[in-house]
Amino acid sequence: MSQLWKGTKxxxxxYSLFFKNSLIALxxxxxNFIFGVMVELGFIVIKLSYVYVxxxxxxxxxxxxxYNVMLFVxxxxxxxxxxxxxxxxxxxxxxxxxxxxxLDTYITKPISLQFITTMKSIDISFAVPNIxxxxxxxxxxxxxxxxxxxxxxxxxxxxxxxxxVILTYSLFLLPQLLAFWTVKTNGINDISNALFDFNQMPMTxxxxxxxxxxxxxxxxxxxxxxxxxxxxxxxSKLQMVWGIAAPFIFLILVRLLWKYALKQxxxxxx
Amino acid sequence: MNKxxxxxxxxxxxxxxxxxxxxxxxxxxxxxILIQYFLWSTIFRGNSExxxxxxxxxxxxxxxxxxxxxxxxxxAGFEYDVSNDVRTGQLSKFIVQPIGYFQYRISSFLxxxxxxxxxxxxxxxxxxxxxxxxxxxxVEVALLRIAVFFVAVALSIVMxxxxxxxxxxxxxxxxxxxxxFYTFTLLSSVASxxxxxxxxxxxxxxxxxxxxxxxxxxxxPINVLNGKLPWAEIANGMMLQLGWILLLFICSKFLWYKGxxxxxxxxx
Numbered sequence: 045m046s047q048l049w050k051g052t053k054x055x056x057x058x059y060s061l062f063f064k065n066s067l068i069a070l071x072x073x074x075x076n077f078i079f080g081v082m083v084e085l086g087f088i089v090i091k092l093s094y095v096y097v098x099x100x101x102x103x104x105x106x107x108x109x110x111y112n113v114m115l116f117v118x119x120x121x122x123x124x125x126x127x128x129x130x131x132x133x134x135x136x137x138x139x140x141x142x143x144x145x146x147l148d149t150y151i152t153k154p155i156s157l158q159f160i161t162t163m164k165s166i167d168i169s170f171a172v173p174n175i176x177x178x179x180x181x182x183x184x185x186x187x188x189x190x191x192x193x194x195x196x197x198x199x200x201x202x203x204x205x206x207x208x209v210i211l212t213y214s215l216f217l218l219p220q221l222l223a224f225w226t227v228k229t230n231g232i233n234d235i236s237n238a239l240f241d242f243n244q245m246p247m248t249x250x251x252x253x254x255x256x257x258x259x260x261x262x263x264x265x266x267x268x269x270x271x272x273x274x275x276x277x278x279x280s281k282l283q284m285v286w287g288i289a290a291p292f293i294f295l296i297l298v299r300l301l302w303k304y305a306l307k308q309x310x311x312x313x314x
Numbered sequence: 315m316n317k318x319x320x321x322x323x324x325x326x327x328x329x330x331x332x333x334x335x336x337x338x339x340x341x342x343x344x345x346x347i348l349i350q351y352f353l354w355s356t357i358f359r360g361n362s363e364x365x366x367x368x369x370x371x372x373x374x375x376x377x378x379x380x381x382x383x384x385x386x387x388x389x390a391g392f393e394y395d396v397s398n399d400v401r402t403g404q405l406s407k408f409i410v411q412p413i414g415y416f417q418y419r420i421s422s423f424l425x426x427x428x429x430x431x432x433x434x435x436x437x438x439x440x441x442x443x444x445x446x447x448x449x450x451x452x453v454e455v456a457l458l459r460i461a462v463f464f465v466a467v468a469l470s471i472v473m474x475x476x477x478x479x480x481x482x483x484x485x486x487x488x489x490x491x492x493x494x495f496y497t498f499t500l501l502s503s504v505a506s507x508x509x510x511x512x513x514x515x516x517x518x519x520x521x522x523x524x525x526x527x528x529x530x531x532x533x534x535p536i537n538v539l540n541g542k543l544p545w546a547e548i549a550n551g552m553m554l555q556l557g558w559i560l561l562l563f564i565c566s567k568f569l570w571y572k573g574x575x576x577x578x579x580x581x582x
Contacts, residue, residue: 075488075490075493076490076493078493079490079492079493079494079496079497080493082493082494082496082497083493083496083497083500085497086496086497086499086500086501087500089500089501089504090500090503090504090509093504093509093510094353096515097367097510097514097515100367100514100515100516101357101366101367103357103360103361103366104360105353105356105357105360106356106360234338234342238342238345239345241345241346241349242345242349244349245349245352245353248356249352249353249355249356250352251352254352
């Protein structure tokens with residue numbers, strides 16, 4: 045047990061160093077911070093244009109009021125920020141490490157290879173506008189939907205949000221592992237990013253078949269839909285349990301596949 | 315003039331080389347279209363009226379598909395090349411040679427659009443055949459509208475060129491410009507009607523958009539095609555497109571004049 049605790053502490057320390065490094069890089073290239081914020085603001089405008097149109101329509105969408113929809117879109121904005129700030133650039137860089145053989149330098153480090161290659165780059169410029177903007181949208185939606193602010197609601201919302209982050213990590217790292225066999229994964233990148241965008245609108249707008257596929261087969265809807273659905277009492281018992289189990293199942297899956305895939309690695313050049 | 319015809323051909327050949335890439339780009343628009351399809355089917359199912367915000371279900375789907383195709387068709391992208399030319403000093407090459415940079419850029423850009431126009435036309439005709447009964451247009455009128463639509467699209471391609479040619483002059487004042495270009499592209503896609511038809515945004519926002527060129531890039535050409543606009547307004551809109559092109563042309567000349575005064579030709 046103390047071994048585990050020590051390991052956790054060590055990795056937490058290393059992660060804080062990654063974070064510090066990213067802040068230093070940010071100070072050095074301030075213009076990139078400004079650009080990152082600008083671009084994300086542009087994306088937020090696009091996301092909010094959906095909300096605006098829903099308000100203009102003014103009707104309930106499958107039982108959801110426009111303010112309810114804000115809860116979903118706000119959560120989606122927050123998750124986009126977390127994904128692009130903490131994970132996205134690591135993931136797209138992984139095939140590059142494999143192709144060039146730069147993975148070698150990481151293999152020699154006395155630290156988990158998966159940890160360092162998938163968590164190393166952090167760029168908070170993408171998170172800042174999304175997290176601030178997303179929280180504002182969620183707070184307005186929460187308030188206007190008349191949902192009480194109590195401990196169980198907060199815990200449920202944040203809990204499913206954190207589970208969403210774990211699932212985002214597992215679900216979007218999986219396709220990148222193909223690079224161990226195919227080297228280039230551009231096409232898959234586009235598709236998996238498109239899947240992420242399916243959370244732009246509440247999952248309840250899709251038909252039963254798409255909802256089931258997006259819940260159990262490729263659980264993209266779990267990323268940002270379960271937090272607001274929890275608040276709106278829209279989760280069945282099965283969904284609640286699956287929402288907790290799926291992130292860990294996929295995390296184990298990606299870990300096993302990572303180990304298997306690494307055996308295929310033959311390095312390059314040199 | 316001959317040398318620019320050559321550049322035009324080069325742009326065309328380049329686009330032909332990357333035709334699969336363009337097809338994939340078009341394919342990637344399927345996902346946002348799907349999201350809107352499900353969104354609108356849900357909205358229309360819960361609504362007793364046949365129109366929502368002035369659109370019937372088939373009309374809004376038709377609009378969404380056209381807007382996705384058009385936004386890929388008019389897309390610029392050369393602004394990054396301009397920035398590169400300025401930053402690395404490659405622009406000097408054009409200054410000392412008997413070739414105009416502006417003529418070079420527009421010839422190459424328009425040349426590249428030819429294969430894309432052919433691909434998009436093919437897809438549009440396919441869609442039109444499928445939904446023709448939906449639009450319930452007189453065949454003759456429809457054919458005439460399609461012809462006029464292509465003139466409007468040609469104008470909007472030129473217009474978009476000038477907008478981004480003006481934008482590219484940021485490269486003279488800033489070394490790093492990708493954030494400005496990218497953000498501008500995102501915002502202009504909303505403001506031109508690339509995501510939702512602009513009349514859905516209500517009067518307040520449209521009053522602002524009326525003063526901007528963007529709505530003539532996507533929203534206007536589609537309205538020519540789907541029959542929302544009477545002929546008088548189409549003629550009027552095209553005059554405004556021409557007016558904007560002229561204004562943006564003058565604007566770009568001025569900005570480039572100012573920019574060139576700052577150009578230092580780094581590198582060598």
